[in-house]
Amino acid sequence: MSDASAHIGVTGLAVMGRNLARNFAxxxxxxxxxxxxxxxxxxxxxxxxHEGTFVPAETAKELVAAxxxxxxxxxxxxxxxxxDAVIDEFAPLLEAGDMIIDGGNAHFADTRRREAxxxxxxxxxxxAGVSGGEEGALNGPSIMPGGSAESYAVLGPMFEAISAKVxxxxxxxxxxxxxxxxxxxxxxxxxxxADMQLIAEAYDxxxxxxxxxxxxxxxxxxxxNTGRLDSYLIEITAEVLAHTDADTGLPFVDIVADAxxxxxxxxxxxxxxxDLGSPATAIAQATFARAASSQEALRTAYRExxxxxxxxxxxxxxxxxxxxxxxxxxxxKVIAYDQGFxxxxxxxxxxxxxxxxxxxxxxxxxxxxxxxxxxxxxRAAYAESPALPSLLSQPEFAAEITAAQVxxxxxxxxxxxxxxxxxxxxxxxAHYDTLRAGRLPAALLQGQRDYFGAHTYRRTDRPGxxxxxxxxxx
Ligand code: ATR
Numbered sequence: 519m520s521d522a523s524a525h526i527g528v529t530g531l532a533v534m535g536r537n538l539a540r541n542f543a544x545x546x547x548x549x550x551x552x553x554x555x556x557x558x559x560x561x562x563x564x565x566x567x568h569e570g571t572f573v574p575a576e577t578a579k580e581l582v583a584a585x586x587x588x589x590x591x592x593x594x595x596x597x598x599x600x601x602d603a604v605i606d607e608f609a610p611l612l613e614a615g616d617m618i619i620d621g622g623n624a625h626f627a628d629t630r631r632r633e634a635x636x637x638x639x640x641x642x643x644x645x646a647g648v649s650g651g652e653e654g655a656l657n658g659p660s661i662m663p664g665g666s667a668e669s670y671a672v673l674g675p676m677f678e679a680i681s682a683k684v685x686x687x688x689x690x691x692x693x694x695x696x697x698x699x700x701x702x703x704x705x706x707x708x709x710x711x712a713d714m715q716l717i718a719e720a721y722d723x724x725x726x727x728x729x730x731x732x733x734x735x736x737x738x739x740x741x742x743n744t745g746r747l748d749s750y751l752i753e754i755t756a757e758v759l760a761h762t763d764a765d766t767g768l769p770f771v772d773i774v775a776d777a778x779x780x781x782x783x784x785x786x787x788x789x790x791x792x793d794l795g796s797p798a799t800a801i802a803q804a805t806f807a808r809a810a811s812s813q814e815a816l817r818t819a820y821r822e823x824x825x826x827x828x829x830x831x832x833x834x835x836x837x838x839x840x841x842x843x844x845x846x847x848x849x850x851k852v853i854a855y856d857q858g859f860x861x862x863x864x865x866x867x868x869x870x871x872x873x874x875x876x877x878x879x880x881x882x883x884x885x886x887x888x889x890x891x892x893x894x895x896x897r898a899a900y901a902e903s904p905a906l907p908s909l910l911s912q913p914e915f916a917a918e919i920t921a922a923q924v925x926x927x928x929x930x931x932x933x934x935x936x937x938x939x940x941x942x943x944x945x946x947x948a949h950y951d952t953l954r955a956g957r958l959p960a961a962l963l964q965g966q967r968d969y970f971g972a973h974t975y976r977r978t979d980r981p982g983x984x985x986x987x988x989x990x991x992x
Contacts, residue, residue, distance in 0.1 A: 524547075524585050529551075540562075644663050691878075694872055717739075827935070849946070876898075
């Protein structure tokens with residue numbers, strides 16, 4: 519047993535928990551460490567004890583006893599029931615003013631429930647999104663904490679110390695109360711799905727229409743990565759495409775089964791978007807694209823059906839096509855991020871969160887998977903006008919989209935003519951055209967709804983609610 523010397527406790531020492539604990543210790547914090555299976559605690563201290571000051575604890579009681587007041591306990595166990603089990607174990611050992619931080623990938627609704635329950639006991643519950651995988655956890659993640667402002671006053675400096683930095687600026691900010699942090703982390707992952715799918719569609723077009731090899735496409739991505747598409751995902755895409763399978767000598771991308779997996783945060787994002795009535799269509803299409811890729815029987819049933827025609831392009835036509843794809847990818851990326859930010863704003867209205875979208879864009883600039891040069895401009899746009907209804911309301915983004923729209927349409931049209939699926943690129947374009955339209959056929963939908971269900975409609979020429987007495991055919 520130790521005296522209460524630790525600045526923070528970490529329970530759950532699998533990869534993420536262990537690396538976060540090491541990150542705290544490397545930054546000069548005394549870290550009490552605990553795991554259900556004590557062998558992991560011993561392994562951490564044996565292997566990495568020299569990196570800082572760890573206080574190993576065998577039991578929950580020992581862990582709590584090792585913590586300075588107000589106690590700060592970070593829970594890094596499997597999301598779901600394990601989190602509830604750990605909270606149930608530790609909460610009775612804590613006092614009013616203490617803080618439990620859930621750094622796992624919890625659903626924000628669970629975080630809201632847990633926060634409300636613990637608040638009754640005076641315990642601050644902080645759902646903190648931690649992005650950047652195991653590498654980020656160790657060397658500097660992007661951290662998205664929710665919970666009370668009081669808790670951030672204490673925890674903020676610790677999170678900021680261990681987070682990634684851009685020009686010395688920490689990638690951590692108090693996102694908003696209760697589940698806001700986990701919500702924003704979820705949307706981060708949804709945007710990640712969209713960004714990845716858009717990049718994959720761009721690759722597919724360059725491969726099938728441009729007839730470039732994976733190695734050539736890797737070079738295209740490397741070039742794009744020096745421009746406005748500069749991002750971690752473009753960078754790693756080039757690496758993956760340039761990689762050759764050691765066993766066969768084939769491009770690595772050709773020996774990988776084309777059925778994409780998912781852990782569920784994309785699905786949560788889409789479910790929340792539906793709940794909020796927020797049109798996150800590029801994110802949804804990216805999520806469904808993964809699902810479709812794994813529908814083996816359906817794919818077999820459709821496989822022999824006719825597609826489009828794919829005439830060969832000359833080299834100069836292929837080069838021009840490549841430039842069009844860059845425009846389409848960039849415009850669609852702006853739309854996908856805009857959908858994500860819109861969702862966050864819609865959720866803030868729904869759940870009473872005060873979220874600074876510029877600050878969110880700011881902490882995504884490093885330490886997380888969607889880190890991208892263009893987020894600096896997103897941050898600046900919201901910093902200048904916090905109530906910006908859309909990124910496209912900002913003149914610079916609007917000008918870029920205006921310049922991109924013809925090649926964007928050409929890209930989607932080429933894909934459609936040739937029968938190459940571009941669900942995310944085309945959903946982004948449809949989103950643009952939907953919101954741009956002077957009038958939408960939603961007027962006809964209202965007529966249909968009034969016809970069969972007397973749902974009533976509003977008129978364009980005078981206020982009020984109307985119903986037409988339809989002389990029905992049947
Ligand atoms: P990873 O970081 O590898 O993704 P995870 O699967 O999210 O890890 O979480 C695994 C951690 O949750 C482990 O520390 C595990 O404890 P054990 O090492 O004893 O297996 C912990 N964990 C899972 N269920 C738990 C529970 N009911 N109570 C306490 N800890 C639990």
